[in-house]
Amino acid sequence: MNLLSVRDVSRRFGGIQAVDNVSFDVPHGAIMAIIGPNGAGKTTLFHLISGFLRPDRGSVVFGGAEILGLMPHQIAAQGMARTFQQTRLFPKMTVLENILVGRHLHSRGGFVACMLHLPFTRREERAVREAGREILEFLGLSGQADAEAVRLSYGQQRMVELGRALACEPRVLLLDEPAAGLNMRETAEMGTLISRIRERNVTILLVEHDMSLVMDISDEIVVLSYGQKIAEDVPSAIQRDPEVIRIYLGEGDA
Amino acid sequence: MSAYYSLVVLGLCILTGYAGQISIGHAGFFAIGGYLSALLTTHNLSAHGGPVVSGLAAMGILTRRPDLYGGELLTVHPWPACILAVFAAVAVAYAIGGPVLKLKGHYLAMATLGFGIIVYRIVLGTELVGAADGIYDVPAFPLLPGIAVSGKSSLRVMNYYVAWGFVILGMVFLMNLVRSRVGRALASIHGAEDAAEAMGIPTARYKLKIFVVSAAFAAVAGVLVTHYNGGIGPSESSVMKSVRYLAIVAIGGMANLWGALFMSLILNYLSLRGYFGSFDDAVFGVILILIMLFAHEGLLRRQLLDQIRGAVIRRGGGDDP
Numbered sequence: 001m002n003l004l005s006v007r008d009v010s011r012r013f014g015g016i017q018a019v020d021n022v023s024f025d026v027p028h029g030a031i032m033a034i035i036g037p038n039g040a041g042k043t044t045l046f047h048l049i050s051g052f053l054r055p056d057r058g059s060v061v062f063g064g065a066e067i068l069g070l071m072p073h074q075i076a077a078q079g080m081a082r083t084f085q086q087t088r089l090f091p092k093m094t095v096l097e098n099i100l101v102g103r104h105l106h107s108r109g110g111f112v113a114c115m116l117h118l119p120f121t122r123r124e125e126r127a128v129r130e131a132g133r134e135i136l137e138f139l140g141l142s143g144q145a146d147a148e149a150v151r152l153s154y155g156q157q158r159m160v161e162l163g164r165a166l167a168c169e170p171r172v173l174l175l176d177e178p179a180a181g182l183n184m185r186e187t188a189e190m191g192t193l194i195s196r197i198r199e200r201n202v203t204i205l206l207v208e209h210d211m212s213l214v215m216d217i218s219d220e221i222v223v224l225s226y227g228q229k230i231a232e233d234v235p236s237a238i239q240r241d242p243e244v245i246r247i248y249l250g251e252g253d254a
Numbered sequence: 255m256s257a258y259y260s261l262v263v264l265g266l267c268i269l270t271g272y273a274g275q276i277s278i279g280h281a282g283f284f285a286i287g288g289y290l291s292a293l294l295t296t297h298n299l300s301a302h303g304g305p306v307v308s309g310l311a312a313m314g315i316l317t318r319r320p321d322l323y324g325g326e327l328l329t330v331h332p333w334p335a336c337i338l339a340v341f342a343a344v345a346v347a348y349a350i351g352g353p354v355l356k357l358k359g360h361y362l363a364m365a366t367l368g369f370g371i372i373v374y375r376i377v378l379g380t381e382l383v384g385a386a387d388g389i390y391d392v393p394a395f396p397l398l399p400g401i402a403v404s405g406k407s408s409l410r411v412m413n414y415y416v417a418w419g420f421v422i423l424g425m426v427f428l429m430n431l432v433r434s435r436v437g438r439a440l441a442s443i444h445g446a447e448d449a450a451e452a453m454g455i456p457t458a459r460y461k462l463k464i465f466v467v468s469a470a471f472a473a474v475a476g477v478l479v480t481h482y483n484g485g486i487g488p489s490e491s492s493v494m495k496s497v498r499y500l501a502i503v504a505i506g507g508m509a510n511l512w513g514a515l516f517m518s519l520i521l522n523y524l525s526l527r528g529y530f531g532s533f534d535d536a537v538f539g540v541i542l543i544l545i546m547l548f549a550h551e552g553l554l555r556r557q558l559l560d561q562i563r564g565a566v567i568r569r570g571g572g573d574d575p
Contacts, residue, residue, distance in 0.1 A: 050452065052448065052451075052452075071451070071456070072448075072451040072452055073451050073452075073453075073454050073455055073456045073457065074456075076451070076452055076453060076454035077454045081452065081453070082452050084448070084449065084452075088446040088448060088449035088452075089445075089446070089449075090441060090442045090444075090445030090446055090449065090450075091445050091446075092441070092445065092509065093438075093441060093442070093445065097438060097441075100435075100438055101438050101439065101442045101450070101453050101455070102453050103435070104435060104438075104439055104453050104454055104455050105453070105454040107435045109434060109435055109436065110436070111431065111436055111463050111464075111467060114430060114431050114434035114435065114436045114437070115427040115428070115430050115431045116427070116430065117430040117434070121434060121435075124435070125434065125435070128435065164449075164453065165452075165453075168453060168454060
């Protein structure tokens, strides 16, 4: 059963066809990776799926419903969470508060209810904080709960961002280069973390540059080049694919 | 009065400091509230004898009172006038907030400034609201039996408590809001709007709602000040008033309701007592410029207070390991 189906999605920026007729399916419970050289259209594809950009044509079906044309927050409400290539943590908020924002979809209190501090918002707030602390424990960041998020090390900031997306309890999690800027040890930790997230029954779609990470954890890999899908297969087959090797190691008959 | 102006500042503080949406048009909302309630409570309807007027009078929405010359005035009662005035401000905030809040930063500032100027020119140029003279002889506002907002010297002490009651109520509402999921959502919009959207927060709707809440605070303050002063003039809607509110939010530490309240009470008190003389507007302009140059996150920031507290504790604690 496919949780997410991307069909013939295209997007042009001026004279550049950033994403060109890309189709693939993400099965339930899988870890799927999108790889490709710089400028292959990976991040654009992510923006198209999560609603931050509108495709020129194509269709994205998520959990049986078309989500193309919805606002990003509506797509998030359907159960899709994402992280960003450059960490987008909320400054001036603690680690815990950052995570708590991720619980937004799992609480109800509106402006008036919150201003009046009604009993149900109080109960809700307790539940939200409990869930937030559970996430911090999962990430191993409980000790940093009250530190200002942007003061953590870069690797920890990426973890917090992941935790924030996880707090949404998404059905599918989109990770945009989760290992970007991380050292080898941190990358390995990130890989373990992503595998542990899958055990929480979350399907994962990630864009990644770091081959070691992708090869280790993904079930299936989609390769993009100049906006087009040129391969889709299991990691071991992708590693041997001559076309993929050509675009990664450069042209040439050498 | 300083307390009433603080309501505007608190409303603006939550909009600008917490949600990160600047407004240089809040005096406009203040004026809409003040002028509309002044107009409704002073405009004599006894000449219009139609069934609508007598019906409204029978329902208690209109009220009779003697005028200065021994005649009788038939005007709208302050309560329905107040409700109508605040609703009008809310409606205007909804109408202009929709398109205007799509703008960010300087552009949003310019658009709200434009709104403020429009309101100012309208009240200045409309005979109905007294043009440059404004509206005077606004009656007291009987909030509850025995409690009225009025500038009469016999009621001065009571009004002092009434005003503080409003400030405390406003403060409680906003503190609750800041500490809630909505408050976090607003802060997240300030911090990283796209990430907030990705977390499922409808950012456009939240920005509009907080803009409207903030406008409602300004309008309520406008109504109360007008009844307290017994009148309102066009200077209340001038751009310099909006700049003043913003300057106070800035010096109060932006995202710091207590700082804004504290600074508002001090600065409005000094200003109303005339300590700044004819440099009144200039003082607030200079404050805003200095804050933007040297401490654009505001003066009474929480971090700063924490640092000071930390330093004091360290010194007091002496030889911590």
